[in-house]
Amino acid sequence: MGDDLGFEFDAKNFVAIPCPKIDRRTLPDPLAYLEREGLHIIKRDGNWAHIRCPFSNSGDEKKPSLLVHVRSGGFKCVTCQKTHRDIVGLHRHLHPNVGFFAAVAAVGGRFHE
Ligand SMILES: [Zn+2]
Numbered sequence: 001m002g003d004d005l006g007f008e009f010d011a012k013n014f015v016a017i018p019c020p021k022i023d024r025r026t027l028p029d030p031l032a033y034l035e036r037e038g039l040h041i042i043k044r045d046g047n048w049a050h051i052r053c054p055f056s057n058s059g060d061e062k063k064p065s066l067l068v069h070v071r072s073g074g075f076k077c078v079t080c081q082k083t084h085r086d087i088v089g090l091h092r093h094l095h096p097n098v099g100f101f102a103a104v105a106a107v108g109g110r111f112h113e
Pocket of ligand 1 (some may be wrong): 052066
């Protein structure tokens with residue numbers, strides 16, 4: 001999974017690829033992103049939005065177990081343990097065939113020069 005630490009790990013070729021840092025100011029509002037992806041907020045608890053985890057029980061959860069931080073977009077699922085620090089990571093979990101650069105572009109993010 002890529003992040004903004006300056007490298008993306010290419011699991012296929014087992015190498016780290018240098019990559020530019022994401023300009024985090026260009027990442028979308030996490031709540032707007034969730035709505036766009038059809039992930040409805042079931043409950044709001046302070047800075048955490050609770051949604052039905054699309055990865056747990058095929059998304060058919062009675063109790064929403066995916067918590068998304070409304071500012072950072074970081075998320076964690078208390079059922080399947082999927083976690084990442086931002087919306088780019090969530091997008092890649094939702095769309096497993098989308099690579100790191102394509103995921104940043106898909107959410108409208110840009111890189112630092
Ligand atoms: Zn889950």
